[in-house]
Amino acid sequence: MRGHRRQGLWLAFALHRASGLLLALFLPVHFHVLAFALNDAAKLDAFLAWTDYTVVKLAEFGLVFLLAVHLLGGLRLVALEWLPWSGRQKTLAAGAVAGTASTFVLPERDMTALHRHDTDILILGSGGAGLFAALHAQKAAPGATVTLAVKGLVGKCGCTRMVQGGYNVALGIGDSVERHFMDTIRGGKWLPDQDMAWRLCEQAVVRVRELENEVGCFFDRNPDGTVHQKAFAGQTFDRTVHKGDLTGIEIINRLMEQVLSRPVERLQEHRAVGLVPARDGSGLSGVLFIDMRTGDFRFVRAGSVLMATGGGRRCTSTTPPRATRAWTGWPWPCARG
Numbered sequence: 001m002r003g004h005r006r007q008g009l010w011l012a013f014a015l016h017r018a019s020g021l022l023l024a025l026f027l028p029v030h031f032h033v034l035a036f037a038l039n040d041a042a043k044l045d046a047f048l049a050w051t052d053y054t055v056v057k058l059a060e061f062g063l064v065f066l067l068a069v070h071l072l073g074g075l076r077l078v079a080l081e082w083l084p085w086s087g088r089q090k091t092l093a094a095g096a097v098a099g100t101a102s103t104f105v106l107p108e109r110d111m112t113a114l115h116r117h118d119t120d121i122l123i124l125g126s127g128g129a130g131l132f133a134a135l136h137a138q139k140a141a142p143g144a145t146v147t148l149a150v151k152g153l154v155g156k157c158g159c160t161r162m163v164q165g166g167y168n169v170a171l172g173i174g175d176s177v178e179r180h181f182m183d184t185i186r187g188g189k190w191l192p193d194q195d196m197a198w199r200l201c202e203q204a205v206v207r208v209r210e211l212e213n214e215v216g217c218f219f220d221r222n223p224d225g226t227v228h229q230k231a232f233a234g235q236t237f238d239r240t241v242h243k244g245d246l247t248g249i250e251i252i253n254r255l256m257e258q259v260l261s262r263p264v265e266r267l268q269e270h271r272a273v274g275l276v277p278a279r280d281g282s283g284l285s286g287v288l289f290i291d292m293r294t295g296d297f298r299f300v301r302a303g304s305v306l307m308a309t310g311g312g313r314r315c316t317s318t319t320p321p322r323a324t325r326a327w328t329g330w331p332w333p334c335a336r337g
């Protein structure tokens with residue numbers, strides 16, 4: 001081994017060991033402080049304020065510096081011991097140094113920035129209810145701006161997409177809205193709001209026609225061309241309209257296509273985190289969101305707000321939908337009366 005390589009090897013070895021030792025002392029202290037800070041919200045706030053101090057920033061710098069030195073010392077050892085010190089390795093090492101250094105020169109993001117957006121009609125959620133609402137709002141008031149805000153991606157989130165069984169609607173000969181209504185009330189052990197249940201059963205007939213004739217859904221059919229309806233839990237009549245077992249996907253995809261072809265503004269991956277009351281107490285002035293891609297806050301001021309955020313599926317510990325499918329704001333309307 002040539003002289004300068006032997007010297008370099010010894011230096012890399014010493015640096016590697018020294019920085020490793022310092023890290024071993026530093027890291028337990030660091031994590032102990034973190035565990036202490038994250039104990040409760042008040043301590044976390046205090047900790048975050050504390051991280052603004054120069055001495056804390058220097059300690060953070062020291063930690064990253066030690067990690068970089070340790071890593072580079074190790075890399076150098078491997079390079080000198082096993083490989084000839086070629087131009088490529090120098091480039092690799094220079095890249096690692098530049099990468100570490102760049103973390104200190106990148107501008108700090110201002111996490112308190114608040115973006116603003118104005119709209120006439122704001123719809124929260126893009127399941128079946130939200131997409132239908134956007135279509136109807138746009139049709140009823142073509143001059144108004146309609147904004148669809150959702151914490152996932154339009155067409156990809158919400159429980160509607162998961163519907164496999166199908167859509168209950170009284171269409172068949174011998175069936176009726178009254179019978180569908182009674183099945184719904186009995187199935188709900190007489191707990192459902194009866195006016196709402198009636199409206200649901202009555203409107204199902206209108207909505208399934210709209211889904212087929214205006215939105216473009218293809219549902220399974222009988223050989224005579226009538227819509228196929230199958231048996232479903234709690235129903236005394238075969239009234240479930242479906243497309244194989246992909247009914248939700250059919251409904252959501254067709255609704256999404258209709259919404260995308262209209263001037264409906266979309267705020268995707270925007271999680272609503274609070275309803276903001278009007279200053280004079282007359283109602284809502286808008287909704288506060290977190291843009292989940294950037295972490296920025298966005299306030300959407302709206303003439304009217306429609307909540308189509310689905311059911312509180314994750315109120316229980318065992319539940320099929322993942323986080324983007326379930327409503328996370330169910331306490332808000334209760335809190336606002």
Ligand SMILES: Cc1cc2nc3c(=O)[nH]c(=O)nc-3n(C[C@H](O)[C@H](O)[C@H](O)COP(=O)(O)OP(=O)(O)OC[C@H]3O[C@@H](n4cnc5c(N)ncnc54)[C@H](O)[C@@H]3O)c2cc1C
Nearest residue numbers: 125126127128129151158159160165166272309310327328
């Ligand atoms: C596995 C499964 C199978 C089902 N099968 C059937 C069936 O066969 N037949 C049937 O009739 N029903 C079925 N259901 C029930 C049915 O899916 C729902 O009742 C219906 O889809 C609700 O529609 P929705 O538009 O109100 O809500 P969803 O489709 O759930 O849409 C809610 C939307 O709000 C968004 N959202 C929630 N919180 C926020 C927030 N804080 N900020 C921004 N956006 C938010 C969500 O991301 C989503 O886009 C099933 C449900 C599940 C989970």
